[in-house]
Structures are given as C-alpha cells and as structure tokens.
Amino acid sequence: AIDPQFTENREQVDEHNGHSVWGPVDEPEELGIHGTHVAVDFDICLADGACVEDCPVDVFEWIDTPGHPESEEKADPANEAQCIDCMLCVDVCPVDAIDVDAG
Ligand code: SF4
Ligand code: F3S
Ligand code: ZN
DSSP, X not given: OOOTTHHHHSOEEXXXXXXXXXXXXXXXXXXXXXXXXXXXXXXXXXXXXHHHHHOTTOOOEEEEOTTOSSOSEEEEOTTGGGOOOOOHHHHHOTTOOEEEOOO
C-alpha cells in the first residue's frame, strides 16, 4: 500500500501535470508517487480504473506508462485541486495505491 507518510519519507523530484512527483524515479520501471493532496503510487497502481470511474469530480486522467512492470497505464491525479475529500477512490482501489490527505 501507499505510504501515508510519503511527504516525510520521500523527496519531491519532479512536477507533472501541475502536481508534484515524489521519488525515487527511475523510468520506466520506477515512477514514484504522483500528487500530494490526492497521491497515487504509480509503482503500486495496476490500472484497475475504479478510481477513474468513481471519482465524482474527475480528478483522475489516464496516462501511458509503457514499460512499467505493474501496468502500462496509470491514474494520474491531474485535477487534484478539485478533490472534495469523499474518499471513494481510497476505498475502491484494490491495491491501496491512493492516499487522500483530508486532514
Ligand atoms: Fe475524487 Fe473523492 Fe478521491 Fe477526491 S477523495 S480524488 S473527490 S474520489
Ligand atoms: Fe490504479 Fe487503484 Fe485507480 S489500481 S487505476 S489507483 S483504482
Ligand atoms: Zn502525474
């Protein structure tokens, strides 16, 4: 599962689609965590798609990640600022790849 303390345990190494990327990143096999308020661990995501389908405000957008061992698509939190903290995505992800800091 995604580490809920990732902002303390990882370093911000990049930006993507207006959000932070938390390393380590070693493309294409290791992609890190995308987003901060809505964070998706790309190294855990296996492209189930429940988050993309169920988010009521369309926070997630598919991006292609060719060569990643888990899946060649990831749910990118492209619109994390729109999140209304419903926690649905956290509940539906089968591999607990998502952390939402509703704090
Ligand atoms: Fe979307 Fe709710 Fe997840 Fe926020 S917590 S990204 S609004 S499903
Ligand atoms: Fe990935 Fe979980 Fe969404 S596997 S596509 S973050 S439901
Ligand atoms: Zn991203």
